[in-house]
Structure formats: C-alpha cells, structure tokens
Amino acid sequence: MENPSGKAARPLRVALDARYVQEHFPGIGRYVYHLAEALAALPEGPHLTLFYNLSQTTPRYDLPALAARFPRKITLKETSARPFSLAEQYRFFFPALRGHYGAWHAPYYLRPYLLPRPTVLTVHDVINARLPGAMPSRKTRLAFAVTTRLALLTSKKIITVSQAAARDIEQLYGVNPAKIRVIPHGVSPSFRPLDPAEQAAARSRLNLPKRYLLYVGINKPHKNLARLLEAFKLYRDQSGDTIRLILAGKEDARYAGDLREKARQLGIMEQVEFRGEIAESDLPGLYACATLFVFPSLYEGFGLPVLEAMASGAPVICADNSSLPEVAGEAALYFPAENVAAISTAIGEGLGQSEELRQKGLARARLFSWQQAAEKTLAVYKELSSKK
Numbered sequence: 001m002e003n004p005s006g007k008a009a010r011p012l013r014v015a016l017d018a019r020y021v022q023e024h025f026p027g028i029g030r031y032v033y034h035l036a037e038a039l040a041a042l043p044e045g046p047h048l049t050l051f052y053n054l055s056q057t058t059p060r061y062d063l064p065a066l067a068a069r070f071p072r073k074i075t076l077k078e079t080s081a082r083p084f085s086l087a088e089q090y091r092f093f094f095p096a097l098r099g100h101y102g103a104w105h106a107p108y109y110l111r112p113y114l115l116p117r118p119t120v121l122t123v124h125d126v127i128n129a130r131l132p133g134a135m136p137s138r139k140t141r142l143a144f145a146v147t148t149r150l151a152l153l154t155s156k157k158i159i160t161v162s163q164a165a166a167r168d169i170e171q172l173y174g175v176n177p178a179k180i181r182v183i184p185h186g187v188s189p190s191f192r193p194l195d196p197a198e199q200a201a202a203r204s205r206l207n208l209p210k211r212y213l214l215y216v217g218i219n220k221p222h223k224n225l226a227r228l229l230e231a232f233k234l235y236r237d238q239s240g241d242t243i244r245l246i247l248a249g250k251e252d253a254r255y256a257g258d259l260r261e262k263a264r265q266l267g268i269m270e271q272v273e274f275r276g277e278i279a280e281s282d283l284p285g286l287y288a289c290a291t292l293f294v295f296p297s298l299y300e301g302f303g304l305p306v307l308e309a310m311a312s313g314a315p316v317i318c319a320d321n322s323s324l325p326e327v328a329g330e331a332a333l334y335f336p337a338e339n340v341a342a343i344s345t346a347i348g349e350g351l352g353q354s355e356e357l358r359q360k361g362l363a364r365a366r367l368f369s370w371q372q373a374a375e376k377t378l379a380v381y382k383e384l385s386s387k388k
Contacts, residue, residue, distance in 0.1 A: 011047045014039075014381050015101045015117070018050040019083055020108055023058050026218075026250050027304065028124065032107050033061035034188060038374035040070035045374065046381055049075045049099060051092070053082055060280045088112050102385030105377075109151040118384045120377075121155035125301025126168045127222060130322075134222050149173060156387075157380050159183050161302040162323035181380050184327070185304050186370030193313030193362070194288040202285030212244045212273075213347065214290035214314065216283070216305040217297070219247070219255050224296040224319070224337050226262050231296075231343035233266045239348060248275040248286060287312035292350045295319065298337050303327050307368055310361030317350040317357075331364035333357065 016036055021029040039045045052063055067074040077095065081087040092112040096104055104117045111121070128135050128144045135141045152158065152173055158180045160166050166180050194202060202208070213232065217223055225247065232245045245268075247259070256274075263269045278286060287293065293309035295318035303324050309316050310331060318324050319337035328334075333353070335346040350357060 011045070012102045012378075012381055012385055013049065013100055014046040015049045015051060015096060015099060015104045017104070017106050017108075017111065018052040018063060019056065019079070019081075019088075021052060021058060021061050021063060022056040024056075024083075025108070026060075028107050029058060029061055030304070031122070031124070031185065033063070033066070034186060034370045035374060035377060036074065037066060038186065038370035039378060040066075040073040041371070042374055042378060045073060045378060046102075047073060047075070049077055049101070051077050051079050051095075053080065054078050055080075056082060083108065084110055089114070103381045105381075106151070106155070109148050111151060113150055113154050115154075118156040118387070119154060120157045120159060120380055120384060121151055122159045122161075123152075123165065123169060123301075124161055125165055125299070126172055127299050127301070129172045130168060130299050131222055134220070155179075156384055157181060159377065159380060161185055162326050164323040164326055165301040181376070183373050183376045183380075184368055185302050185307065186373045187304075187307045187311045187365055187368050188370070190284050191287060191308045191311040191365075192284065194285065198285075199289055202282075202289055206282055206285060206289075208246075208286070208289050209244045209273075211242075211291045212246050212289075214246050214248065214286065214293050214309070215295065216278070216287070216293075216309070217249045217295070219249065219251050219259060221255065222298045224298050225259055227338070227340050227343060228294060228296045229259070229262050229266055229268065229272065230340045231347065232272070233268050234340060234344040235347045236268070236271070238344070241351075242271075243291060243351075244271050244273065246273045246275055246286070246290075248278050250277045283308070284312055287314050290314040292317065292347065292354060294343075294347065294350075295324070296335075296337050296343055297321075297324070300324055306332070307365055311365035313358055313362060315350055315354040315357035316361055317346045328361075329364050331357065331360035 018032050021032050067076045081091040097116045101117045103120050104115050105120045107122045163182055166182050169175050170177055263272045287309050293314040293316045295306050297319055299322045306318055306328050316332040318332050320334035333346050333350050335342040
C-alpha cells in the first residue's frame, strides 16, 4: 500500500478487545479469534492490537500462537482488567490514547464505555430484550437494559450478524439504521464433509452411535431443548425408529439437571446422550457423522451451529424464527419452535430428505466465509478512521 508521495503507507491500527476469548464466552470467543485470523490474513489488512487477559484464556483458541503466525499484523497486549470489572472502565483510556488506533472494536456490550478512540460494537443478539424471561431477575434485566443502551449510545458504528438482529436493534433501541452494518459470521474450513475412512475414525474416536440426531449449543432455556426431548420421544413412539439423540455443547449448571430430569420423566434417558462441551478438534467429526442436525431455538442472532452443520455435510432442520431462515435459506426444513408435534414431524421429513438437504446445505455454507466477514469489517474500520 502506497500513499501519493510514493512511500509505503502505514497500515490502519485497530484495537480488538480479545478478553472474551475465554471459556465464559464460547461463541464470542470464536467470533473474535476467527475474525482476527481473517483480518490478519488480508493483504492490506489492519495492524491489530489484541488486548487479552492471561489468567482467562481457553485452549480452544491460542492467541499467542495466532500472533506468532502473523508477527507483522498482530500485537498482543496483556491486561489484568477482566470483563464485568470496574477496572475495565478506566484502565483502557490511556492505552487507547497512546495506541493511535483508528478504531477500537468491542465484541460485547459490557465494555469500556469512555474511550478516546471511535468504537465499533458488535451486537450478536438482543435475546434478553426479545425474551426477557431469559434473565433471572428484574435487577439483572434492568442492568442489561442500561448497559446495552450505554454501549449502543457510545459506539460510532454497530456491527451485527443478521438482518433480523439489525431490525431488533432498530425497533427495540431506536438506533438509526445508518449506524448499523450487517456482517454475517463465516464458517471455519475445518467444518467439511468426511470421507468414509475419516467418518469411521471419528465414530471410533468419539464413540458415536450408528444413527443419531444432533444438537450443538448451550443448554439455556431459550434453546428449547425440553421441547426437543418431547418431540424426540414422540417421533420414536410414532415411527418405531430407534435413532438416538446427542445433545452437545457447553452446559450451564443451572439447567443441566432439569433436562436430565425431563429425559427421565419421558422415559428416554437411555436414548439421549448428554455429551457436554466438545473439544474444538472433535466438533467437525461430530457434525459430519450426524444423521440429522436439529436446532429448535426460540431466538438466535445468527445461529452459527446451523452453518457449521451444513458445511460438515449434515442435513439440517431448524426453527422458523429470528435469523435462522436468513442463515439457512432454502437449505433446511423449518418448524414452529413451540409446537412439539411439528418438530416431531420435521424430524421424520428431514430424515426422509436427508441427501437433498445435505447437498443444499453444502452449497449454502459456501456462501459464508470469515474472509468476507473480515473484508466487510475492515471497511467499517476504514470508514471510522476517515472520520476522525
């Protein structure tokens, strides 16, 4: 990159708050890591400074190794200020000032609010406003409302991951649409179909049943897993099919017991496998060997597991709400999330159309990439930097 004088222009400097690359934020951590990786891979990408907390990391995403791969594009800066802490409100002001950043990218609404650099905020969803029952107390709901509005108000640009989420932000918070940029997630190349030998190895390594329905995600109430258990039992009872159900993903201890008790009450505990959190290296195999992927969520800002399942060659059925039809397009079968009988029927139809759904899903997944997400995000950074 050169300026009019013929000298090489200095790359745009961007601070990306990577403190969320940790176990407490599995989805946001994945977003930050893959976005940083894709931005660093762009030929004319920015120079990224990743602020991270060494005491709160995850083996899933190795930030020092990422910085070592892109030594001219990524600098790591350690901080002791943790998310949710008072310290984060004052410890980043002077580092931001000294860093001469064209933009500060906050991937979460709980963030430093008073910064001397223009801020880009990524809003992944507004579930706590759309489904207030997702938060346990009135006090918590009030805190969420105040901090979300403060984050939106103090950000120059807002990135969100779907048109559905953008509409929610506009309608629920009165944000000017001109301030919002919709940039969908990408999908990692590690999610791909496996050949027969690779499938056999994955089945052996993960001890997978021959046929199984799969759900991947957290176990919070809005994921609608209680109805999925009911629909699974109804499908098995009506069809006589002996297919199993695997529930995989990080478990919130507050709800883990409830779902197991539900399975016991339904008499399907022996047919349901609660796998809990899955290693990043094992996820592609789990998806690729699935007979059918089922995603019954009541609300999503994006729905990345749907895209990962499609990219892995798993046929997909999912709820017909929020962002899910936008992500899956015509490559999935849909059902109303609150209708157990409809979910059961969709399971049967999905199994009957599995090869067609598989091919459509593979084609759909190819429309999403982290490179595209990085290019569009870089354009937002440049827009902000030019207005300083």
